[in-house]
Amino acid sequence: MDIFLIGLIAATLRVATPLLLGTLGELFAERAGILNLGIEGTMFFGAFVGFVVGGATGSLWLGVVAAIVAGILSGLLMALLSVQLGVNQHVSGLGITLLLVGLSLFGFRLVYGEPRVPPAIEPFGRLSPFGQTPILGPLFDQYALTYIAFALVPVVWWLLYRTSFGLQIRAVGENPEAADAAGVNVFLTRYLALVVAGGLMGAAGAFLSLAQLGAFTYGIIAGRGWVCIALVIFGNWDPVRVLWGALLFGGVFALQLRLQITGLQLPYETFLALPYLVTILALAIAGRNAAYPAALLKPYKRE
Amino acid sequence: MLGFKIERAAAPIWMRSLIPVIAILVTFILTATLVIMAGANPLEAYRYFLIAPLSSQVSALEVLVKSTPLLLTGASVAFAFAAGYWNIGSEGQLYAGAIAAAWLGIILEGVPSVVAIPLMLVGGFAAGVLWALPPALLKVKLAVDEVVTTLLLNSVILFIVSALLNGPWRDPVSGWPQSPEIAASTVFPRLIPRSRLHLGFIVALLTIAALWFILSRTALGLKMRAAGLGQEAARFAGVNVENTILTAALVSGGIAGLAGVGEVAGIHFHLIEAISPGYGYTGIIIATLGGLHAVGVGLAAIFIGLIDTGAQTVSRALGVPVYLGDVVQATLLLVTLGLFILQNYRIKRA
Numbered sequence: 001m002d003i004f005l006i007g008l009i010a011a012t013l014r015v016a017t018p019l020l021l022g023t024l025g026e027l028f029a030e031r032a033g034i035l036n037l038g039i040e041g042t043m044f045f046g047a048f049v050g051f052v053v054g055g056a057t058g059s060l061w062l063g064v065v066a067a068i069v070a071g072i073l074s075g076l077l078m079a080l081l082s083v084q085l086g087v088n089q090h091v092s093g094l095g096i097t098l099l100l101v102g103l104s105l106f107g108f109r110l111v112y113g114e115p116r117v118p119p120a121i122e123p124f125g126r127l128s129p130f131g132q133t134p135i136l137g138p139l140f141d142q143y144a145l146t147y148i149a150f151a152l153v154p155v156v157w158w159l160l161y162r163t164s165f166g167l168q169i170r171a172v173g174e175n176p177e178a179a180d181a182a183g184v185n186v187f188l189t190r191y192l193a194l195v196v197a198g199g200l201m202g203a204a205g206a207f208l209s210l211a212q213l214g215a216f217t218y219g220i221i222a223g224r225g226w227v228c229i230a231l232v233i234f235g236n237w238d239p240v241r242v243l244w245g246a247l248l249f250g251g252v253f254a255l256q257l258r259l260q261i262t263g264l265q266l267p268y269e270t271f272l273a274l275p276y277l278v279t280i281l282a283l284a285i286a287g288r289n290a291a292y293p294a295a296l297l298k299p300y301k302r303e
Numbered sequence: 304m305l306g307f308k309i310e311r312a313a314a315p316i317w318m319r320s321l322i323p324v325i326a327i328l329v330t331f332i333l334t335a336t337l338v339i340m341a342g343a344n345p346l347e348a349y350r351y352f353l354i355a356p357l358s359s360q361v362s363a364l365e366v367l368v369k370s371t372p373l374l375l376t377g378a379s380v381a382f383a384f385a386a387g388y389w390n391i392g393s394e395g396q397l398y399a400g401a402i403a404a405a406w407l408g409i410i411l412e413g414v415p416s417v418v419a420i421p422l423m424l425v426g427g428f429a430a431g432v433l434w435a436l437p438p439a440l441l442k443v444k445l446a447v448d449e450v451v452t453t454l455l456l457n458s459v460i461l462f463i464v465s466a467l468l469n470g471p472w473r474d475p476v477s478g479w480p481q482s483p484e485i486a487a488s489t490v491f492p493r494l495i496p497r498s499r500l501h502l503g504f505i506v507a508l509l510t511i512a513a514l515w516f517i518l519s520r521t522a523l524g525l526k527m528r529a530a531g532l533g534q535e536a537a538r539f540a541g542v543n544v545e546n547t548i549l550t551a552a553l554v555s556g557g558i559a560g561l562a563g564v565g566e567v568a569g570i571h572f573h574l575i576e577a578i579s580p581g582y583g584y585t586g587i588i589i590a591t592l593g594g595l596h597a598v599g600v601g602l603a604a605i606f607i608g609l610i611d612t613g614a615q616t617v618s619r620a621l622g623v624p625v626y627l628g629d630v631v632q633a634t635l636l637l638v639t640l641g642l643f644i645l646q647n648y649r650i651k652r653a
Contacts (some may be wrong), residue, residue, distance in 0.1 A: 081637065081641065091636070091640060092637065094639055095637045109624035117513070223455070226451065229451050241425065267469070272462045273462040280437075286446060
């Protein structure tokens with residue numbers, strides 16, 4: 001295998017990491033019947049909180065934990081609005097995104113003022129279990145969070161399809177009335193799903209600020225949350241198919257970074273837009289076959 | 304016995320009209336924590352926020368300047384949401400209108416204003432329609448979720464703007480990433496001397512009036528509201544749901560395009576990357592606070608314009624980060640959403 005291809009695959013795995021974490025989170029929420037458009041803001045908030053806590057304590061892992069906690073709080077707010085009060089999910093999710101983006105920027109100004117150069121920290125180092133071995137060495141030269149994100153795919157699959165918690169999540173996302181009749185606590189299950197989802201989204205943001213960039217910038221998420229929403233549909237709400245979607249998007253993204261360098265006679269923005277356009281195309285192809293959870297967007301009211 | 308009970312029924316009118324007041328109070332109590340963290344006195348901050356912008360004619364007119372794009376994006380979102388089409392793409396459609404305005408502003412050099420300005424408006428509307436078309440078609444033809452596609456296209460158009468401003472349109476005079484200045488005949492006239500209030504404000508008010516008229520006085524509005532309440536029932540009642548949604552989506556995009564025209568032709572006179580600090584997303588807040596109703600949207604847009612102006616005043620006077628405005632707006636939205644459920648309950652004597 002030539003160096004270009006190995007480098008491309010390694011970069012694909014890195015780019016796919018935050019998408020995978022965010023998408024698995026969104027998957028949990030949607031399988032329980034809640035579309036969480038708070039994802040973009042939750043990732044942004046996670047990136048910010050992780051960066052501040054990681055920088056202040058000197059422990060990057062503490063930063064990750066703080067980002068997860070921040071994500072859980074966001075999930076709880078979404079649950080309060082969409083599960084408890086039965087508010088429209090589109091608007092409450094977008095409202096949470098606007099709130100958390102505003103809150104992060106407000107906090108950033110309070111902590112760092114208006115620096116000319118964005119503040120930076122020493123980011124996570126990569127783990128390379130194969131050292132200098134050809135092919136395997138550079139391929140597995142990855143962040144710990146990347147290994148964790150990929151290991152989560154079978155874990156999420158097992159949780160959703162092989163545990164009673166997973167069965168309850170799927171039940172309240174398909175038919176909450178029947179689930180309720182069968183003794184499932186619809187509200188509690190949806191709360192838990194949103195908590196897990198929020199934690200994963202927070203971790204996705206922390207990966208960007210604490211591993212990939214080692215910095216926090218205003219454009220750090222740049223629509224990645226919306227890409228995650230698309231990947232859930234593209235992956236037909238299945239953790240394994242979602243993995244392929246994240247790899248495809250990650251691959252296109254990694255490829256455009258390399259195409260920019262090759263000096264083709266096109267503005268580099270063409271390549272930046274490419275992953276988004278490919279995602280829309282993929283959604284168009286999935287089209288009517290998308291099997292939405294039946295109770296998605298429908299608040300549950302117990303009469 | 305408690306002596307009263309809460310039952311599900313429409314709350315009395317006085318209760319419903321009290322909701323915005325309660326929402327604003329709760330929002331200010333919640334966000335006071337942030338003001339204190341920034342080392343300022345909340346009461347003083349809110350005086351700068353809400354009263355100071357209205358205390359002089361100059362700053363009060365500035366509130367209307369800020370409200371101009373918000374009236375349009377609010378109307379854009381309300382128009383789509385009323386038909387049950389979740390257009391989250393007003394932000395991108397605004398940029399499409401801004402691109403068209405910047406382009407027309409260059410090529411219409413020498414064309415008199417009476418012709419050039421209507422062409423700017425028509426061109427901006429058409430550009431917004433064009434950018435709204437792919438997600439709308441994907442929705443009605445292939446059932447692709449419009450929320451995702453409109454959001455993704457918001458990111459895409461920012462890349463297009465960046466490519467234009469760093470490539471063919473880079474200002475030859477300054478070298479900045481901004482388009483060349485538009486021709487004088489395409490600049491929107493000022494409504495009041497020594498203020499930035501421009502023709503776009505009139506366009507915005509007329510759009511709000513049109514929103515009211517279409518939604519409450521035309522067959523299209525009736526069909527849109529029917530589709531918004533339930534597509535199956537609307538179809539059963541003989542409404543062509545696909546056509547109705549397509550129309551709503553495209554007109555919504557066109558209205559957002561007008562907001563972009565106003566910002567280019569009335570405020571900046573160039574296309575710049577930061578032409579909108581998120582007016583399209585704020586439009587969602589406005590449409591929701593306004594209950595998707597024209598009068599409500601108009602009032603909400605002016606109130607949010609006041610908060611935008613106030614946030615800058617607070618920032619200058621007290622050093623509180625200007626993003627407090629964004630937090631206040633989003634909190635107000637979430638609190639209002641939470642309070643809306645009160646509309647469905649009333650307290651009765653047992």
